[in-house]
Structure formats: structure tokens, C-alpha cells
Amino acid sequence: MKIKFELNGNPAEWEIKPGEVLLDTLRRLGLKGAKEGCRQGECGCCTVLLDGKPINSCLLVTALVAGRKLLTIEGVTPPKKKDLSHKKELHPIQQAYLESGAVQCGYCTPGMVLSTKALLDKNPSPTEEEIKKALEGVLCRCTGYSKIIDAVKLSAEKLSDGK
Amino acid sequence: MENNFKQVNHNVIKVDGVSLVTGGHVYADDIDIRGMLYAAILWSPHAHARIKKIDVSKAKALPGVETVLTHKDVPRIPFTTAGQGYPEPSPYDTFILDDKVRFVGDRVAAVAAVTPEIAAKAVSLIEVEYEVLPAVLDARKAMDKGAPVIHDEKEAVIPIPVHYEPEKNLAAHVDMEVGSVKKGIEEADVVLDYEYETHYATHVPMEPHVVITWLDENARLVIRTSTQVPFHVRRMVSRALDIPVKNIRVIKPRIGGGFGGKQEILIEDLCSALTLKTGKPVRIFYTRKEEFMSSRTRHPQVIRLKTGIKKDGTLTAVDLKILMNTGAYGSHALTVLSNSGSKLLPLWRCQNVKFWGDTVYTNLPVGGAYRGYGATQSYFAMGIQIDEMAERIKMDVVEFCKKNHIRTGEGSPVFQALGEGKAGVEQKIGSCGLAECIELGAKEIGWKEKREKYADLRKSPGRYKKGVGMVALMQGSSIPEIDMGAASLKMNEDGSFNMLLGATDLGTGSDTIFAQMVAEVLGLDAHKVIVYSSDTDMTPFDVGAYASSTTYLSGYAVIKAAEKVKEQILKVAAEMLDEEWENLTIGDGKVTGRNGSKTLSEIAIYSLYEKNQFQIASHASHITHKSPPPFSAHYAEVEVDTWTGKVKVVKYVAAVDCGTPINPKLAEGQTEGAVVNALSYALTERYIFDDKGKMLNPSLNYFKIFSTADMPELKTILVPTYEETGPFGAKSVSEIGINGPLPAISNAIYNAVGGARMRKAPFTPEAVLAVIEAKK
Numbered sequence A: 001m002k003i004k005f006e007l008n009g010n011p012a013e014w015e016i017k018p019g020e021v022l023l024d025t026l027r028r029l030g031l032k033g034a035k036e037g038c039r040q041g042e043c044g045c046c047t048v049l050l051d052g053k054p055i056n057s058c059l060l061v062t063a064l065v066a067g068r069k070l071l072t073i074e075g076v077t078p079p080k081k082k083d084l085s086h087k088k089e090l091h092p093i094q095q096a097y098l099e100s101g102a103v104q105c106g107y108c109t110p111g112m113v114l115s116t117k118a119l120l121d122k123n124p125s126p127t128e129e130e131i132k133k134a135l136e137g138v139l140c141r142c143t144g145y146s147k148i149i150d151a152v153k154l155s156a157e158k159l160s161d162g163k
Numbered sequence B: 001m002e003n004n005f006k007q008v009n010h011n012v013i014k015v016d017g018v019s020l021v022t023g024g025h026v027y028a029d030d031i032d033i034r035g036m037l038y039a040a041i042l043w044s045p046h047a048h049a050r051i052k053k054i055d056v057s058k059a060k061a062l063p064g065v066e067t068v069l070t071h072k073d074v075p076r077i078p079f080t081t082a083g084q085g086y087p088e089p090s091p092y093d094t095f096i097l098d099d100k101v102r103f104v105g106d107r108v109a110a111v112a113a114v115t116p117e118i119a120a121k122a123v124s125l126i127e128v129e130y131e132v133l134p135a136v137l138d139a140r141k142a143m144d145k146g147a148p149v150i151h152d153e154k155e156a157v158i159p160i161p162v163h164y165e166p167e168k169n170l171a172a173h174v175d176m177e178v179g180s181v182k183k184g185i186e187e188a189d190v191v192l193d194y195e196y197e198t199h200y201a202t203h204v205p206m207e208p209h210v211v212i213t214w215l216d217e218n219a220r221l222v223i224r225t226s227t228q229v230p231f232h233v234r235r236m237v238s239r240a241l242d243i244p245v246k247n248i249r250v251i252k253p254r255i256g257g258g259f260g261g262k263q264e265i266l267i268e269d270l271c272s273a274l275t276l277k278t279g280k281p282v283r284i285f286y287t288r289k290e291e292f293m294s295s296r297t298r299h300p301q302v303i304r305l306k307t308g309i310k311k312d313g314t315l316t317a318v319d320l321k322i323l324m325n326t327g328a329y330g331s332h333a334l335t336v337l338s339n340s341g342s343k344l345l346p347l348w349r350c351q352n353v354k355f356w357g358d359t360v361y362t363n364l365p366v367g368g369a370y371r372g373y374g375a376t377q378s379y380f381a382m383g384i385q386i387d388e389m390a391e392r393i394k395m396d397v398v399e400f401c402k403k404n405h406i407r408t409g410e411g412s413p414v415f416q417a418l419g420e421g422k423a424g425v426e427q428k429i430g431s432c433g434l435a436e437c438i439e440l441g442a443k444e445i446g447w448k449e450k451r452e453k454y455a456d457l458r459k460s461p462g463r464y465k466k467g468v469g470m471v472a473l474m475q476g477s478s479i480p481e482i483d484m485g486a487a488s489l490k491m492n493e494d495g496s497f498n499m500l501l502g503a504t505d506l507g508t509g510s511d512t513i514f515a516q517m518v519a520e521v522l523g524l525d526a527h528k529v530i531v532y533s534s535d536t537d538m539t540p541f542d543v544g545a546y547a548s549s550t551t552y553l554s555g556y557a558v559i560k561a562a563e564k565v566k567e568q569i570l571k572v573a574a575e576m577l578d579e580e581w582e583n584l585t586i587g588d589g590k591v592t593g594r595n596g597s598k599t600l601s602e603i604a605i606y607s608l609y610e611k612n613q614f615q616i617a618s619h620a621s622h623i624t625h626k627s628p629p630p631f632s633a634h635y636a637e638v639e640v641d642t643w644t645g646k647v648k649v650v651k652y653v654a655a656v657d658c659g660t661p662i663n664p665k666l667a668e669g670q671t672e673g674a675v676v677n678a679l680s681y682a683l684t685e686r687y688i689f690d691d692k693g694k695m696l697n698p699s700l701n702y703f704k705i706f707s708t709a710d711m712p713e714l715k716t717i718l719v720p721t722y723e724e725t726g727p728f729g730a731k732s733v734s735e736i737g738i739n740g741p742l743p744a745i746s747n748a749i750y751n752a753v754g755g756a757r758m759r760k761a762p763f764t765p766e767a768v769l770a771v772i773e774a775k776k
């Protein structure tokens, strides 16, 4: 069966298998930024934004994406249009993660970056408690979260400076 | 410390950072291979059983199933899953598949099919008849007379000359004594003698174990795997499947965390067997449940610690006795045990030290390498007992630690007495910033004000009580005279460099710090170094990422390679500038002399295209003769809810001396990751077993690791020292941080509520409440 939806800002039409979950569809179709960590909705490594809200793509049947807006980590980073280099123009949040040392193995990073985006889109200057709450659904075993929380704060700064 | 470093000791952004933040296709599972099969594994439901009959006909008949393997289909060659140097100090007691199962979650059979669903269905169609055997589910009973023998197969051996008695369920034994503990105890004014217990836990890398295997165009076996030890994987798969090393290529892409769990040949053997059988690409991707039930764990220990002190705080005797549970297989059984002694005992100045340890087999999950590697367990015991010793002689524990810890220039007989499967290497401490760590940490937590105040507040009414606790720590940096690392470097015409490394970055950032080291030597920007790690066909050998060796050991190989390349560059520049190469200097991307300067790119172009052409390139290896310890002091502040027993860590401070932090942010990150891992190990992580040895909570919902919501205020303080034998003065940093939270939190709980000490981890609300109730 086919579904139509908005993928990373562009209209998309996908052939999907009945019953397939979004994580599997994404990875099957080559969008491998969402990672599998548990398939049970417990780790958040598979996080994507559906209509701006973080969801675990391992739990959502792909058919339910029809007619909605999906943002994956690939869509956070539009390729530069100007040249042929395929160089990525990093989003300020991604830049902040790198500068803060918030990326170790990177397996949780797509989920963290997207959750950060969802938070800051709604709440451009969150408190530390709000940050902790917003990222609670994504587990990271490498960083101890300190630098990730720093990265969210730095992201907020960068985004408000950019305005 | 003052230095003039331009690249090291700076927060250079990770060289693989952009691909990681953009969701690049970098991990083992992020590739598509046409015609790939999916594997599923049948796991033992019994703790101990013999397979009497196994019928795979229904599974094989299922459309889409390509093969089913049982013990009848694979070579019967014993090996160890422990990813260690050769010969391994771990027993060869494992088979790819066996006719006996030794824990709930042991392998029985494997299927490869065209979809994961078909593979799973096929597994459920395998019919097995078991003869259930009596099981050993309590380490204390493993060596009892008449206990069931777990490794009764005749093949089980250990490849090095050490004590190994599988017929008694004894997987390893260590003993040593320096001075006389008997005499030391007699001299003591106060003697303490207690038992401690640490519990099962597992690594929980966010990326589960995953491997994809296939045959290349020359029918060589390619193994793309999430491993910390690609070269050990190659060697061990060669042994287990009886195929030559030359026919195997192991590729380590980006790894989603390891922490020791991927220092194990856990699934590569089986996946390879499926590929060899079918001729097709095969994938094994562990489910989270399999991660809990069928990967590796932290070896639980029962520790008996007897210590003697004089009234002035002099330590007269330390007598450490450990019973360690390695579960069904002896992976790292000897070395984790000896590390419990060797990373702890030299820290404390004491003339009379004894260590006795047994590692036993049980029918429980298998132990393995886990960040901290035995030190996490033994520091728990010693950290609490030191707090108690100080209390007994009415000395501030901070003063007690300062008085008794090892100093720069001092050695310890324990360094030599305890090695890894053989004698250790004598060494003197070359750098020690522990005193400063203790000071700065105490200041940050507010030790002086809080410690006594909280002890006084214990007596007053009120539901919530606060407490502070501390512990002093050391670890090592590499395994001296055993570990080896190597690097090669070549120059490109734009002045960039390719560096090929056997050392494995598992998310730690080692590729980045190595690039910084090259950049420091060659005077260029670290991002001009393109790092490739690791691939057994391409990169030089390295033992892999473990034993806190990467920075200290492989880092030096990198520096040596860079120095060699530097000399070549200078000589080419000398030819170009027509002057002596010794008078030239390198920096800011160019070489400068009296007659002018040449950019690195000009030099490379000259050497490749213009005159006396050759490839500027080098290769270097390094071994170490020391394992200089990093040092650390940890402080925890907790709040105990005396109604529920719930412990909340309010603030945690880790001050660490890792020599020169090559990349301070990454070094802090290593510390913070280790600390937070151990915070949940202390409070919430645990294996719950039923009475048949089955783990009942194999999911992240019930095995709780901390999330952002659980975070205390966390403060890391780097205390730089300069280790002369290390690359740019660096020592290790990755493991030490995990050893602090258990003892520091236990001591803080005691400061908060008094009563009995928490000598058994984890500190669950029930356990804490029991202490509070007992006091009433």
C-alpha cells in the first residue's frame, strides 16, 4: 500500500508493508539516522518528530504517518544547495552538540538532537528542569548527560542569537 | 600547568562528529547488502541441561529458511570469548554450539532466513529434548563437595600455566602476600573485618551487539562488527572455525558504545558459521532482551576485607579475600579478579598486604570485561572500610586518605606481585595529583561544613536526611609489557594526512585525540588528519580498546609515527630550501628555515611529483613498561527519604588526575559517563533472578539506567599533572570514574542516617529502609 505525507519538508509518497513500523520503513528506504536500541519504546534512539513532537519510531505503524509531517535527523541538515560538495550545513543545535562535547558514540545523538529541536521550537529558553524533562525519553550510556544538557543550553543561545 | 600546546590539551571538535550528528551511515548495521539473511538464535530455557535430542526438520522446512545450525553442524573446538592478547589468560571453555547448556540464555541453535520474522518463526519450530541437570545458582556453594560440575567436558583448558580446576568449578585463583598480615594485625590498635557484596549488571551500550558477515570476491570471510577488539576477533574466529587468519577480514565501523561489553567475541563466531554454511551475507542484531540475558555482565563479588590501623591512622594490614562469580563461562575470570587487587592495593601505603581470590563457575549469566574491570567491586569494599577506619579513630576521612595514599616517586610491591595472568611489572609513581583532587573535591562539595552538620542532624526529627561521602581512587593505563599498539601515517599532496590505526574508537573520541597528537607534532590543524580505525586488512595491529590503554599506549605509537614523518618532511624541505634539515622548524602548516619556508602541500607535491620522489609515510609501534595510574577523588551528597528508603544523589563531584587531558571536554565526558553509569549501578540497576536462575527483568523498563531526569548536579574537575612516560604527559581516564559512586554513596548514606553500613549493593529503597528500621 501507498501513503502520502510530508517528509523533511517535502511531499513524499511511500510504498509500505502492512504492519511495518516506522523505524523499519525508514531504515529500509535508506534513512538510517534513526537507530534501533530496543524496539520497545524504552531507549529513544529511534526518535523522530511527528507533527513536531518526538515519538519512538519503533512503536508507530508506518501507515499512521499518512497525511502528517515527519522530520528525521536527515531533514535537520539540508545539504548545501550552492555547490556540488554535498557538504552539510549543520543546524545550530548540531553545532552546539559538537562544541559542547555532547557526542560520544553518537548512537543516541539523532534522538537527542530531534528532542532538543522539539523542545526549543516550543520553548526557546527552557530551564534546566524543562531540559531534563524534554530529553528524558532518550537514553545515553556514554556522556552522563552533563554535556548534553550544556548543548541544549548552547543551542538555545545560538538560536536566539540567530534571530 | 603551563604548556605551549597548540592542538593537544584543546577542545578540538571530534573528527567524526559531523557524521554522528547528522545521522550518517556509520554503524555496523547501517549498510545494505543484497541478499542478506537474518539470523535468530534459540536460547536455553534451563540453567543447566544436556541436549538429548534436537530436531530441526520443521524449522528447516519453513519457506525462507536457509540453514539451521546445531552443535552437530559446527567444529568442536574450545575457545574463549574474551578479547584478550594471545595466549589469553581466560579458559578455553566455550564452543560455537554445544550439546550442553550452562545458563538461561545460553545458545542452543541458530537459524538464518530471508527475513527476521521467518528466522524467529523457525527458531520456535526447533524441538529440543533436554535432560535438566542440577544447577549451581549460588557462588558460595559452587565449590562445595558434590556440587554439579559445570565444565565437565574434557576439552576445557586454560592456555597459560595458571591454576584452573574446572572439576571443582574453579575458573581462576590468585594469591599473594607481601610483609606479614598476621604481624600487621597484631600491631594494629583497631581491626575491622567485614563482608561486602557487589551485584550483577550489564553494559547497556545503546547500540546492541551487531555483526554482519559475508564472503568477498575471493571467498574470504568479512566480518563487520561492533567490536572493541577487531584483531582478537580475527584470531579467535580463525580458531573457533578452524580457518586461516589470512582468510578473514574484520572491519570495525563506528561503534555505539562498548564499555567492555564489546571486548568479547560474542556473536562473530556464530554469524561467520552461518555465512560459511550458506555462502551468503548474514546479520545478527541482538535484541535488548538478548543484551541482558545473553551478553556479558559485571562479575559479582563477595569480598571479605580485614584491615588493621594504628590510632594515628597508620595502616598496618590489609587482607583482601574475594569470591568472584564468572557465571557459566570463564571470560576474564582470572584478570578481573587480579585487577581487583592490583588496581586497589597499591594505592594505600601499607607494609603487610595479602590478597586471596577464587573465581567460580555458576549456572548464571557470564561475566566479562566491564569498565572498571574488578576495581569497581574492590573499591566498594575498601572505600567503605576506609571511611569506617577513620571514624573509629576519630579522624576526618579526608585526612586519612591524604595521609595514606601513595605518592610520586613511591612504588608498591603489589605492582610486581600482581599482573595479568603472570607476574606484574615493578613501577614507581611518576605523577600523582591525588592530594589536589582530594582538596578540590572537598571544597566543591563543601565537605568541612556539611560532614559534621549532617551527622548531627541525624538525631533530629524530620523525614529527609542529607549526607556526604567520599572515596579516593586509582586505576592503570594499559597492561605493561603485554599490550601493543601501532599506527601508520601517510602524507597527501594537499598537506593532509591519512592515519591508519588498529586502536578502536568506540565513541570515546580516540580517533580525535590521536589526530590532535599528530597535529601537535606536525604543526597543523587536527582536522587535516583523516583517521581510519580499524580494519584488519588495512590498519596495523592493535590489541584494541581496553585496559585504559588507548590514549597512553596507542597514543605513543601515533606520536612515534608522526615524529618519523616529521623527519621525512623536514628532509624534503631541506632539499627544497637548500639548507640543513636540523635547522628547520615545522608549524602553522609549513616548514621554515633561513632561506624561506615551504607549505606542507608544496613539500608533499615535491616529494610525490618533482624530484627524488617517494611517499612520505611512516609506521610505528609501541609497548609500555609502566601502567601509570590516573587518580581521582569522588564526593557524593545524598538525600535519604527515611520513610521510603529512597536515596537521591543531590550533587556529585569527581576530581580526576589523568595527566595532560589531550582533549579536556572529551576527558570530562569520559568521567561523567563513567560516573553516571555507576550512579545507576549503585541505586537502580540489578538483575532479578527466579529460583531457577532466569533473569526476570531483561528490559530497560525494569533494569533502570539513569536518564536526564535522574541527574544530580554533576561537577567534574580535571587536575592536570604531567606523566613523563605518556603522550604529551597523558594518562588514562576512561575507567577510573566508574569506581567511585558505590563507596561514595554508601558513605554518604551512612553520614545521613547512621546505623549499619550499606555493605551490599545496590542501595534499593528496601535495603536502605531495612537499615533505618534496624536502628530504631
Ligand code: FES
Binding pocket: A035, A036, A037, A038, A039, A040, A041, A042, A043, A044, A045, A046, A047, A056, A057, A058, A059
Ligand atoms: S528503538 Fe525505539 S525506543 Fe528503543
Ligand code: FES
Binding pocket: A102, A103, A104, A105, A106, A107, A108, A109, A139, A140, A141, A142, A143, B206, B256, B257, B507
Ligand atoms: S553518545 Fe553514546 S549513547 Fe549517547
